[in-house]
Amino acid sequence: MKIRGDDPVAMKNFILCVQNRVNELKALSGDGEAKINGKRMEFMLETICDIKNNKKKPKEDTVQHTRIKKWLQKLRVEDILIRGLKWSKLLDPDKKGQWWLPGDIASATDNVEEVANSIDKEALEAQKMLDLAAAQRMNTDARRAIFCVIMSGEDYIDAFEKLLRLDLPGKQDRDIMRVLVECCLQEKVFNKYYTVLAAKLCEHEKNHKFTLQYCLWDHFKELDSMPLLRSMHLAKFMAEMVASFTLSLAVLKTVEWSDPQMLSPKKIMHFRMLFEAIFEYPDKVIWNMFTRIAVTPELETLRQGMEFFIKEYVVKTNKKVNDKFKLAKKALNNTEGVLM
Structure with a gap:
């Protein structure tokens, strides 16, 4: 009955095969009839017939x-x-x-002492991870659990699966992206592990994408007081997210590009690093990144502001990206949205 409910076509084909085989055996004399006249075979055929006619009631799952x-x-x-x-x-x-x-x-192993030592070692590592979480200001149980999973994952798939198994109640799953970004920004060397994991989470659940956007906007507000290394990691993280099409450049719509007073030296440095990181990608990726925001009329202010910023603060200080800028500028005018 479970097969009938889950895959009716497969069940129908199965029953037809059984019926055809029974008819073949009936057509035979002697051994063929003996095979189908047995009690077990008779019971099986009756059961299949009942399933076909929907007389058998399926047992409810526990x-x-x-x-x-x-x-x-x-x-x-x-x-x-x-x-x-x-x-x-x-x-x-x-x-x-x-x-x-x-x-x-x-x-x-059958060695009790060896097993005990292994358990002690694992407990020590777990305690070190909790101490590290406390040092990173993971001040709730949910954040500490998320931190430990992210930092101890064998790879991004392992971390992804374990994060899902946390089954965080209420809105605590919003902490996943915030902790992930924080871990990325705390690294001494930028690690793409965090961007791949973030992309996987956003692919699985769109709410993570919204949380990530708000998280980035919160970090934009802290740029004036943000250390350079942290700002650089944030720029690279954003570039990876946009290049993987997890986010679009529309995430920059909260930036006041046209207001010189709002563009402090640290903000200029940050967004310059962002666009320089973006321009390191192949032409096809750059074209598609900028085309994504070309087709939305509401983003006209963003397009103009970005074009002005790149021309004024990126191209003038780094002539190597001039060709990439021309490509991006052309893509921003690609109102038909044609991708490469």
Whole structure:
């Protein structure tokens, strides 16, 4: 009945195959009739007939089963990677204990002292991570949990899956993007891991995209007091987000491009670094980035302001980007929205 509900076509094909096979056996004499006259076969055929005629009532899923199904649907099971469980461990006839857990502790050792040392080591690492979270001003349980997941992920997929499993209540999931950006800005060297993870989160849930926009706008307000390294990381982060088409250049609409008093030296430096980072991408990417904001009439002020800023503060100080600027300028006038 479950197959009938989930995939009626497959169930129909299955029943037709069974019926055809039964008819073939009936056409045979002797052994064929004996095969279909057995009690087991008779019961099976009656059950299939009942399913076909919708006489069998499906059993309702248990609460736990339903919860798991919803969780898998939310998690998008096609993107899940099973980690830590290897074929060698699965097929090992001598496996003991909780062999399904990640790592080789449970199955590879019988030494209690060695297991205890491994647990102590993991506990110490967890405590170090919590101390680091406290040092980074992660002042709530949710933020500390998010921080630990992001910083301890094997890769962006691992971190992404673990962040989804946090199942943060209410609006606490908004902290994910804020913590992620903060982690990125705190690094000594810019790390694209954060941009790839951010893009994955935005792809999965559009609310993360809105949170990221508001987060960036909040950081724009702090540019005058922001250290240079932090400002540079923010510029590179934004360039990556725009180049991956996770965000568009419309995120810059809150910037007062035409007001010289609002464009302080630190803000000029920040946005100059942003556009220089953008102009490092291939022509096709640059064209598509600027074309995305060319088709929206409401962004005319932004287009004019960006064009003025790039010409005045980027091209004049860096002649190498002149050709890229010409391409961007042409893309800003691409009102038909034709992409490369």
